[in-house]
Amino acid sequence: MSTKNFLFVNRKAPYGTIYALESLEVVLISAAFEQNVSLAFIDDGVYQITKGQNSKGIGMKNFSPTYRALGDYDITKLYVSSESLAERGLTVDDLMELTYEDADDDYAEKPSIILANREEMAAMMAEQEVILSF
Amino acid sequence: MSMLHIVNKSPFERVAFDSCLAHASAGDAILMIEDAVVGAVDGSSFAGKVKAAMADKSVYVLGADLAARGLEGKAMEGVTIVDYAGFVDLTANNDSTQSWL
Amino acid sequence: MKYTILVNEGPYQHQSADTALQFTRAALEKGHEIFRVFFYHDGVNNGTRLTVPPADDRLIQKAWTELAEKHGLDLVICIAAAQRRGIMDADEAKRQGLDANNIAPGFRISGLGQLVEGGIQSDRLVVFGD
Numbered sequence: 241m242s243t244k245n246f247l248f249v250n251r252k253a254p255y256g257t258i259y260a261l262e263s264l265e266v267v268l269i270s271a272a273f274e275q276n277v278s279l280a281f282i283d284d285g286v287y288q289i290t291k292g293q294n295s296k297g298i299g300m301k302n303f304s305p306t307y308r309a310l311g312d313y314d315i316t317k318l319y320v321s322s323e324s325l326a327e328r329g330l331t332v333d334d335l336m337e338l339t340y341e342d343a344d345d346d347y348a349e350k351p352s353i354i355l356a357n358r359e360e361m362a363a364m365m366a367e368q369e370v371i372l373s374f
Numbered sequence: 375m376s377m378l379h380i381v382n383k384s385p386f387e388r389v390a391f392d393s394c395l396a397h398a399s400a401g402d403a404i405l406m407i408e409d410a411v412v413g414a415v416d417g418s419s420f421a422g423k424v425k426a427a428m429a430d431k432s433v434y435v436l437g438a439d440l441a442a443r444g445l446e447g448k449a450m451e452g453v454t455i456v457d458y459a460g461f462v463d464l465t466a467n468n469d470s471t472q473s474w475l
Numbered sequence: 476m477k478y479t480i481l482v483n484e485g486p487y488q489h490q491s492a493d494t495a496l497q498f499t500r501a502a503l504e505k506g507h508e509i510f511r512v513f514f515y516h517d518g519v520n521n522g523t524r525l526t527v528p529p530a531d532d533r534l535i536q537k538a539w540t541e542l543a544e545k546h547g548l549d550l551v552i553c554i555a556a557a558q559r560r561g562i563m564d565a566d567e568a569k570r571q572g573l574d575a576n577n578i579a580p581g582f583r584i585s586g587l588g589q590l591v592e593g594g595i596q597s598d599r600l601v602v603f604g605d
Contacts, residue, residue, distance in 0.1 A: 262516055262556060266515075270591045275595065365397060366377065366399050368470060372590075372602060374602075408491070461498060465478075465601055471601050471602075
């Protein structure tokens with residue numbers, strides 16, 4: 241099967257609706273198809289990867305630890321909108337530390353999060369072939 | 375490489391349309407469908423943003439959605455009105471599509 | 476061209492199912508190939524045969540079924556999303572020990588891989604949702 245550039249665009253906050261959780265399920269499945277996968281976190285999508293999520297009080301499963309596993313599935317490009325963070329009073333320090341081990345660099349641990357401004361995000365999007373948004 | 379951006383949210387209720395405009399590249403196409411067609415109406419407080427996008431992008435609106443909302447004939451100049459067949463052509467004539475849900 | 480269509484919302488609640496139907500019809504009329512229509516999130520509700528809209532309303536599920544019969548469409552409902560929302564075929568209902576199934580003719584239930592495969596195999600993937 242051919243390899244395509246897949247982009248998953250996440251623009252919605254977790255828990256309020258199921259989109260973030262079910263989007264993550266597709267992302268994990270896509271890893272099995274060995275595609276060139278990127279994720280974008282824009283607008284309220286940045287809340288999906290904040291650290292310290294505690295969903296006990298709402299009776300729902302905290303699925304944020306799953307984002308930490310993405311590196312193990314070779315999903316290593318998580319573009320986060322710098323404007324969206326700033327608009328929400330957040331910085332990259334408010335996000336989980338998401339990393340992967342680079343097989344081409346003696347398995348050195350590297351950050352998966354790539355801060356991107358609008359121009360950089362647009363340039364990345366222009367490279368994509370299959371864009372999934374939920 | 376050009377992308378068709380499909381937007382279906384009213385800019386007066388959600389930020390999806392603004393986000394779409396902020397991330398579309400020169401040469402891309404933008405199509406308003408469903409509730410987003412209100413963004414095509416001339417004279418609205420959002421019209422200036424759509425007009426600015428027209429400088430280097432082509433902008434389309436789904437005529438059936440305009441008509442359904444009582445907005446036929448109110449689209450600003452420069453916005454091309456398409457039917458569903460025209461919608462299909464836009465997806466075929468651009469290299470990829472992105473839906474701003 | 477070869478298309479995969481993704482439908483993320485259920486019928487009636489949101490216009491996206493209607494738009495997806497209109498788009499799919501128009502693409503077929505233009506001679507394009509629909510590789511697959513994939514139903515995800517509440518979109519799985521497009522595939523229940525138990526909807527009974529008022530007599531003067533459109534029949535969205537039936538429109539999908541008829542389109543599938545006429546053009547041999549592959550209408551795929553995501554199994555994980557379907558299980559959450561109670562969309563069952565006979566095999567799955569039996570496996571889960573349930574007393575009924577509700578899947579509409581022309582639809583089948585399968586995994587998310589079918590969506591990813593659609594993206595790989597098709598020239599275009601078009602998403603309809605909220």
